[in-house]
Each structure stands twice: as C-alpha cells, then as structure tokens.
Amino acid sequence: DQQVKQNSPSLSVQEGRISILNCDYTNSMFDYFLWYKKYPAEGPTFLISISSIKDKNEDGRFTVFLNKSAKHLSLHIVPSQPGDSAVYFCAATIQGGSEKLVFGKGTKLTVNP
Amino acid sequence: NAGVMQNPRHLVRRRGQEARLRCSPMKGHSHVYWYRQLPEEGLKFMVYLQKENIIDESGMPKERFSAEFPKEGPSILRIQQVVRGDSAAYFCASSPQSGGFDEQYFGPGTRLTVT
Secondary structure, eight states: OOSEEOOOSEEEEETTSOEEEEEEEOOTTOOEEEEEEEOTTSOOEEEEEEETTOSEEEETTEEEEEETTTTEEEEEESSOOGGGOEEEEEEEEOTTSOOOOEEOOOEEEEEEO | OOOOEEEOSEEEEOTTOOEEEEEEOOTTOOEEEEEEEOTTSOEEEEEEEETTEEEEOTTSOSSSEEEEOOSSSOEEEEEOSOOGGGOEEEEEEEESSTTOGGGOEEOOOEEEEEO
16 A cells, blocks of 8 residues: 555656656645655655645755645756756655654656766 | 764674664654665655654564664664565664654665575
C-alpha cells in the first residue's frame, strides 16, 4: 500500500533548464510535505517543505507546488545545475500525529552540462 | 557541530547472526527515528524514540527487531537472527523536538549485507 508515489524513476535535463519532479499521495490526512535530496552513500538531506494550508513555497532555485484536490505536489528546480544530480524523495506526514515520514521511491535526476 | 553519526557504515553478517547498528544524534537532539531502505525502494519508517522511551514502533517487524535510546550513549537498532531479507540501508535521523520535520537530520546510513 504505497501512500506516496513518485512515478518517474528517473529524469534527465540540460543544465540551465527547469527540472520538474512529481509526487502523488493517496492519504487525504497528510498535511505536511517535504522534499529530500540524496547523494549515493549519504543520508537524505532536507530541501524544502510545504504545509497543506499553502499551495506554493519557494526557496531560491527550488519551488514546491501543492494541489490538494489532485493530491499532487511537484518540485521545480530553476535553473538546474549539474550539482543537482541526485535522487529526490518526496515525503508526507500528519502534523500532530505520529512522527513518521512516509516516503516515495524517489526520482533520480541527472542534469547534463 | 557534528552531524548525525552512524556506525558501522557497512556491516556484513551471516544468516542467524546478530546485527547492532548505532546512531549518535546531533548534539542537543533528543528525538531519534530509524528508517530502512530496501533496494529500489523509498525509506520506510521503523521506530521513533526519545531518551529512554519508545514513542512509536509501528514500523518495526514484530520479531527479531528491537530499538533503544538510553539516557547515555547512542541509539541502538538490534536485529537478531538476521535473514537475507534484512539486507538494506538503515538510516537514523534526529531532531531537537517533536514535529520538527524541517530540522530532522539524517545520518549517512549503515548498509547491512546478510550472506
């Protein structure tokens, strides 16, 4: 029962262009969403988050969009840089409830110079 | 300020042996979370602990797995009588307070291989 889905296992973009990573969720109780970046042999690193009371959150080159009615969120990276090449995980949780994060399977982003 | 430390980074065990994975949270962090990542999968929550207390162990397999976070020392994830299906990367994360998801820092992981 996968409550958080990242349907694209991989994505390849050119340096300087936009990267769009998508994530869908099924549990309508989720009200807080996070994106993590992971390099090989390292732990995930927090990137950006969004609460369900917002539909957009921006931090530098990274923007997360949330569409609650569609149970869909996306991470936009503009402009993409070769150093952004990593696996990106979407995660969701219920604030005030259990502390656990529910992760998607990840999308491997490759940014080509 | 050192990050979350995990050791060993790599652990090889034969079927039936015990595996002990250690996690030292960041200084000042009293909340520890353990996650497991199977090959080609996302991270799956296992257990959430505060000092001397297990708060949520809903993701822990019912048998062979246990976790503790003593008053002094690192958090320990213990797997008894390991089987090949336990081969995975085990990550711990720590945070200074409950609900501090943006401040939940992950360690580099322990890669367990069961032969």
